[in-house]
Amino acid sequence: MPDTPLIQLFPRSATLALEGLYLAHELRQLAGAQPFVYANFVASLDGRIAIPDTTKGGMKVPLNIANARDWRLFQELAIQADLIITTGRYLRDYAAGKAQEILRVYDDPRFADLKAWRAAQGLSPQPDLVVISSSLDFPVPDALTHGGRRVVVVTDGRADRRRVEELETQVGQVFVAGDDTVDGRRFVELMANRGYRIIYSAAGPKIAHMLLTGGVLDRLYLTQVSRVLGGEPFSSIIEGPLLEHAIDLPLRALYYDAPGDETPGQLFACYGKR
Numbered sequence: 001m002p003d004t005p006l007i008q009l010f011p012r013s014a015t016l017a018l019e020g021l022y023l024a025h026e027l028r029q030l031a032g033a034q035p036f037v038y039a040n041f042v043a044s045l046d047g048r049i050a051i052p053d054t055t056k057g058g059m060k061v062p063l064n065i066a067n068a069r070d071w072r073l074f075q076e077l078a079i080q081a082d083l084i085i086t087t088g089r090y091l092r093d094y095a096a097g098k099a100q101e102i103l104r105v106y107d108d109p110r111f112a113d114l115k116a117w118r119a120a121q122g123l124s125p126q127p128d129l130v131v132i133s134s135s136l137d138f139p140v141p142d143a144l145t146h147g148g149r150r151v152v153v154v155t156d157g158r159a160d161r162r163r164v165e166e167l168e169t170q171v172g173q174v175f176v177a178g179d180d181t182v183d184g185r186r187f188v189e190l191m192a193n194r195g196y197r198i199i200y201s202a203a204g205p206k207i208a209h210m211l212l213t214g215g216v217l218d219r220l221y222l223t224q225v226s227r228v229l230g231g232e233p234f235s236s237i238i239e240g241p242l243l244e245h246a247i248d249l250p251l252r253a254l255y256y257d258a259p260g261d262e263t264p265g266q267l268f269a270c271y272g273k274r
């Protein structure tokens with residue numbers, strides 16, 4: 001990956017290295033009485049974060065916007081977390097061999113510096129994982145509990161009792177945080193009670209909806225690649241019913257990444273009230 005610097009455009013202009021950019025946001029300092037919750041997406045200029053996977057079925061991140069520089073920043077966000085949110089859908093795709101690897105990324109030599117950073121903070125080698133699922137219809141891959149990581153499953157009142165018991169013997173505790181669907185606020189309260197302070201959503205637009213409607217999403221990190229994709233259907237950063245009250249996420253920081261081998265240029269933006 002070329003070591004081209006970025007231009008910070010807001011809140012002040014500066015030239016900065018890509019590596020260390022989001023580590024410098026020092027997210028671990030931001031939890032107060034409530035946990036600090038943040039999410040991240042890479043999107044095309046026309047707002048697509050996922051498009052149909054024509055070979056394997058389902059949806060996937062468009063290959064022509066995924067890129068190594070954005071992936072580096074994804075890892076810098078992930079490494080700062082106590083807990084990473086993933087979903088039943090992700091684990092189904094993982095089992096079918098069609099999901100991007102988020103479960104064992106800390107074995108990746110490209111991110112050895114991030115592994116060392118985490119050790120220097122006195123943290124466990126990897127953040128724990130929480131799987132959010134109504135259906136509980138997913139297999140549990142070995143990689144999930146790799147390296148002694150704790151796994152928590154959160155579901156809603158519709159969950160099948162027998163499946164809950166099965167999962168409890170396989171991975172650990174299964175919690176209920178909502179009646180028909182998992183509720184963002186109850187979910188975060190539950191995680192806070194278990195001692196999680198820094199929570200990162202690596203999940204998609206339904207989880208973003210759950211966190212936003214629950215009033216618990218503190219920050220949105222959004223990479224916008226200067227490339228138009230078109231096509232339908234597609235997913236954007238949020239999916240679900242119209243929000244009863246629109247939610248404001250003021251811009252906190254904006255960085256310009258010039259055209260390179262993989263992209264025609266991209267903006268790294270950070271939105272949120274704290």
Ligand SMILES: NC(=O)c1ccc[n+]([C@@H]2O[C@H](COP(=O)([O-])OP(=O)(O)OC[C@H]3O[C@@H](n4cnc5c(N)ncnc54)[C@H](OP(=O)(O)O)[C@@H]3O)[C@@H](O)[C@H]2O)c1
Binds near residue numbers: 182183207
């Ligand atoms: N471009 C990007 O940066 C980016 C980032 C993340 C994801 N994506 C893409 O977005 C697509 C969807 O991702 P995703 O499945 O991880 O996320 P998602 O659309 O947010 O969540 C989907 C699954 O999570 C569970 N779920 C979500 N909200 C729930 C709630 N309130 N209560 C109970 N269960 C809930 C359900 O699992 P069950 O069906 O098991 O009940 C549901 O099928 C994928 O194609 C992914 O690749 C793109």
